Amino acid sequence: MTDTGLPASLEALRRLREDPHRLGHRAHGPAAPVPGAGHGETGPARKRVIVGYGFWIFLLSDIVMFACFFAAFAVLRGATAGGPTIAQIVDLKRVGWETACLLLSSYTCGLSFAATNARNKLWTQVFLLLTGLLGLAFVALELQEFLDLAARGITPQRSAMLTGFFGLVGLHGVHVTIGGLWLATMMAQVQFKGFRQEMMHRLLCFNLFWHALDIVWIGIFTIVYLLAAAP
C-alpha cells in the first residue's frame, strides 16, 4: 500500500481550486468517488484515511464516555448533602487561565501539524514542545485547584455533587496527562525516526486527540464553571 502525502485531502483541495463552488461535483456518493478515499465502489481506502477514520470513531466513543460523566454531574449537581454548593467552589479566574492555556495549546498543536505537513522537523518539534508545556501548565493549574479545595476539606468524599465535579473534571485532566505522555513519546519518535508513513499517521491521530480534548473542555467550562457562576 503506497501512500505518499495526503492523497484524499490534496484531491479535495484540487477540486476546490478548480471549482470553488463545487458546481456539478459532490465529495461523496457514486457520482465521482475519490480513489483511495474509501467511498462507493473504488475499493479499499488508503492507509492514512483508514487510520484517521478509525481514530475518529475512537474519539466519538471517548466523547460518549465523557457524556456519561456530564450526565452524572448534571444529575448530582444539587446533591450537596449540606456541604458546599458548586457556586461556592468555583474560582473563575484560575479556570480562565486554564482555558487560555488549553486553547492556546490547540493552536500550537495545529501549527505543529502545519510544520509536519511541510516536513519541517525543527518547527514540528518546537510547536509540539510548546503544546506540551501549555498542557503541563493546564494540568498544574488544575492540580492546584484540586489541592486548594482539598485543603478546605472539599473532597469527592464529602458529597455526591463533589463526586460528580471531581469525576468529570478529573477525567478530562487524566486525558490531558495521557495526551502529554503520548506527546513526549511522539517527539522522541519524530526525532529518531523522522517523518515516515506511520509517524505521519500517529501525528495525525495525536492532533485529533488533542483537539477533541479541547472540545470536551469547552463543554466542561460552560456546564460546570460558567453555569455555576451564573445567578
Add this chain to the structure above:
Amino acid sequence: MFGKLDWSAVPFSQPIPLITSVVILLAMLGVLVLATVKGWWPYLWREWITSVDHKRIGVMYGLLGTLMLIRGFADAIMMRTHQAMAVGGGEGYLPPEHYNQIFTAHGTIMILFGAMPLVLAFMNYLVPLQLGVRDVAFPTFNSVGFWLTASGALLVNVSLFVGEFARTGWLPYPPLSENAYSPGVGVDYYLWAVQISGIGTLITGINIVTTVLKMRCPGMSYLRMPIFCWTALASCLLIVAAFPILTATLAMLTLDRYLDWHYFTNTAGGNPMMFVNLVWAWGHPEVYILVLPAFGIFSEIFPTFSGKPLFGYRSMVAATLFICVVSMLVWLHHFFTMGAGAAVNTFFGISSSIIAVGTGVKIYNWIFTMYGGRVRFEVPMLWSMGFIFTFIIGGLTGVLLAIPPADFLTHNSMFLVAHFHNVIVGAVVFAVFAGLEFWFPKVFGFRLHAGWGKAAFWLAFTGFWVTFTPLYVLGLQGMTRRLQHVNVPDWAPGLYVSVVGVAILALGVAAQIIQLVVSIRHRDTLRDVTGDPWDGRSLEWATASPPPFFNFAVMPDVEGEEAYWDIKRRALESQQLGPEPDYAPIEMPLNSPVGIYTAFFTFVFGFSMVWHIWWVAVAALVAAFAGFVVFAWRDAHEHEVPAEEVARLDRARREARTALLARLPREESAS
C-alpha cells in the same frame, strides 16, 4: 505486601468450588505439559498467539466463547437442580452465598464471555472475507482486543479459586454492590474483568466499523454488501456507542468502592437509580449487539439453502438500521417499576413495542425467502427454522412485557427469565450453532457430520422448550427469579420438568461434542476440496477451504448484489473459469506479540487491583506503557508475499474448481 490476599482466599472448606478449580487447574496444566512435551509452543506462538490474521483471531474468539458457554451451562445445571431440590421442605445443596455467586457468574459469563466472543468470532472471521479484502482495518489492534477479552475471562474464572465472585446479579446494582453491603472482593472481580474485556470489545467494534465503511473490494458498494456485513456494521456501531457507557458506569462504581466516592451510594446524596439507568443504557443495546449479527447469520443461511436470493434485501438493511437506532431508546423498560411516571413509561413502552416492527419485517423476509425455493433441510437450516419458531414466541412475550401495567405484574419474575432466555438462546445460541455448521467447512476444510448435527439440534430444541415453558408458567403463578429457597410446594412440578429439560439440553451438548469428534475422525471423507460445499452465494465461498492467509489472490471486482453467485453463474454458463489473473506481490501485516503482552500486564493489573496490591498494579501499568513504546519503535510492519507464491496457491484452487465444473451435470448450469 499482598494487600488483602492471603490463604483464606482459597476456598478449602467449600468442596464444590475447590474440586472444580482443582479439576480445571489439572486440565490446564495437562494442556501446558502436553504442548511442551510435543514441542508445539513455537507453532502456537507463531501461528496463533502472536497472529494478527483475522481468521486465526476469529477461531480463537470462537474457542474462548465455547469454553465459557460450557462453564456457564454448568452454572445453569447447578441452579436448576438446586431449585428443584430446595422447593417446599427441601434444603438444596448450595448455601445462599454460593448460590448467589452462581447466578451472577452464569449471567456475566454467558453474555459477556460466552455470547460476545462467539458473535465477535463470526464478525472477525467473515467480514473481511465477505467484503473481499485481506484483513480488518487494524490487524494488530484486533489481536489486542482478543487478548484483552481473554484476560477478562481468565479473571472471572480465577475468582472461582482465589476469593469469591459477586453475589449481586449480573448487573451489580447499587447500593447492594457498594462497600457497605458487598465488602468482599466479588464485586471487584466483576468490575475489573468486565472493564478489561469491555475495552477489548470496544477495540474490535472500532475495527469492524472502519473495515466495513472504508475497506471494501472494488465494486462493493453499500447496497451490494452481504446482509451479515450490514448487521456486523450495525452491531459494531452499537458497540462504539454503548460500550463507553459501560466503561464510564463501571468506573464510577469502582471509584465509589475504592475511594469512597458517592456516585451511587445511599449516603451523601448519591443516586443508585442513576446506575440502573446508565447500565441499561448500555445493557439494552448490548442485547442487539448480540442479536443483530445472529440475524445476519440467518440471512446468509436462508438464501443458500433455499436456492434463492434473500427476499427484500433493501427492507432487511432498513430494518437492521431501524433496530440499531431504536435499540438506544428503550432502556427504561428494564425498570418500569422505578416510578418514573406514566409519561416516561408510556414513551419507553411504545418504543419497545415498535422494535417488533423491524424484527417482524425480518421474520417475513426469511419466510418469503423460503417460499417457492428449493429448501434443503441441512443442519444449518434446521437451526434457522427452529430459530424462527422459538424467536417469534420470545418476541411476543417481549411485547407483552413492554406494556408497563403488565410489566408491573411480571417484573423480576420467572416469566421474565423465560422471556430473555427465549430470545437470547433462540436467536444468539441457535445462530451460533447454525453458523458453526454452515462455516465450519470454510474454516477447517471439512464438513461436520450431519447425523450427529441433526441429533444435537433436535435435543437442544426439545430441551430448550421443556426447560423454559414451565418457567413461563411459574412466573405467571408469581415465582420471582433468583430464589435460593422456594417455599411454595405447588411450584415443585414445574421445577422438576425444568430439570428434565436441562438433562435433554445436556444430551444436546454431548451430541455436539460427539459430532465434533466423529467429524475430526472422518475428516477425509468429509473433506471440502472445492471451497464451496453448500452452493454458497457470497465471496467467502470463492476462496479455498480453509482460505489462504491472504484470503484472495487477486481482489475480486464485484458487479452485483450476490458477488460470488454471479461469478459462479458465469463460470457454469461458459463451462470454464475466468481467465487466469495477473498475480502481483501482496503486502501482509507482520505478527505481533503486543496483544498477549498487553493482556498479560492488564490481567496482572486487574488481579492486583482486586486484592489491593497497589505496588504490583503500578508496576504492571509501567511495564505495559514501556512495552507499548518498544513495540511502537518497531520498523517493519508488513511483509511481502512474492507473486510466485500467490500464483502457486491460487492455481491449486483453480484446479479444484475446474475439476468441480467438469463433474457438474450440464442442466444445473441453467439454474
